[in-house]
Amino acid sequence: MRAQVLEAFNQPYTFTSSHPTPRTPQGHDVLIRVKAASYCHTDAVFASGQMQQGLPRIGSHEFSGTVEALGPEAEKVAQTKGIKKGDLVGVPGRAYGPCGDCAECTDNGGDLEGYGVWCPRAGNLGLTKDGGFQEFCLADVRQVARVPEQGELRAVEVAPLMCAGVTIWNALETAAQDIKSPSGDAGVDGKYVAIIGAGGGLGHLGVQFAAKLGWKVVAVDTTPAMEMLNEVISDLGEDGKQVTVVNALSDSVDAVKRKIFGEAASGREGEVGVDAVLILPESQAAFDFGMGVLKNHGTCVAVSFPKDGWRFKPGDLVFRHIRLVGVLTGRNHQLQAMVDFAAKNNVRAKIRTYPLEQLNRLVEDYHKGVGGKLVVDMDLEE
Ligand SMILES: [Zn+2]
Ligand SMILES: [Zn+2]
Structure with missing residues (x-):
């Protein structure tokens, strides 16, 4: 599949069309077919090496896509959240596979039982685990947000809501x-x-x-x-x-x-x-x-x-x-409330879109201070 990989700090992303697809979903996994992936300031901080996290890494912790497949434990959670195969969902970076035991997971402010977005043991897509600059990405079904049918939020408009929003x-x-x-x-x-x-x-x-x-x-x-x-x-x-x-x-x-x-x-x-x-x-x-x-x-x-x-x-x-x-991001129920509000009240980020192949041009524009949110649209041809 197509992907943009950060192989070294302070270097451009490397495009490949033969990156291995993620494994079959297990546990709470949901396999996302990525539709749009947005670039955040934290991607720039990560790429500069300041966060001292491991490479190679596929960036983007604010993206959107459709549900392709669900792990055995994810089916029921998806039902509870009103999500089914083929639906468009928003995917924030936090939190993939939280431990379920720590204070963040057990005293979680009203999110799903045992699920804490700030669990220190959880993965953070785009930072400690691969994120949205690829065709398919694994997420935790508990972390995603349902996109309401009414309100006509497009995939490229959902992505920037997942961190900035x-x-x-x-x-x-x-x-x-x-x-x-x-x-x-x-x-x-x-x-x-x-x-x-x-x-x-x-x-x-x-x-x-x-x-x-x-x-x-x-x-x-x-x-x-x-x-x-x-x-x-x-x-x-x-x-x-x-x-x-x-x-x-x-x-x-x-x-x-x-x-x-x-x-x-x-x-x-x-x-x-x-x-x-x-x-x-x-x-x-x-x-x-x-x-x-x-x-x-x-x-x-x-x-x-x-x-x-x-x-x-x-x-x-x-x-x-x-x-x-x-504040740092927000809880999952806040994420859902925000998406529902944005859809209903026509809140939209000002976006500029790029094909996946042009991610390095997006990054150049970001550092030039081009306004609005810069988003990879997976449906754009190079
Ligand atoms: Zn961010
Ligand atoms: Zn935890």
């Missing part, structure tokens, strides 16, 4: 935790979330999810991302009115707060600002901007993880009582 969804749910009223009716309506890095791969999905979930959105980025950001907001139609775009190169934190909330009364400056902020870029400037626009008692959700860390002011946590939390 679920991560930003989890970040928004985390941001809402301190806000939602106990009864849940009020939700986040009228509350403000700032998304720093709103024009990037995660950010532009986050702007759409947030606006459609009822948040008022402050979409912050710098000049190169403005064009795509404005396109996303115009596609949102009526919901686009919930979004204020901020160019962090020209607007200061204070100017943004004044523009949105007006002048703060003397001594009450801490009451003025957004309720939550999501930090997507790795830069200190992005982090400082995010902390700056938060009001006191707000929540800062870190999604990126700069190699050299961030400096934060302990006073922001202690005196302003800001809650600083991080």
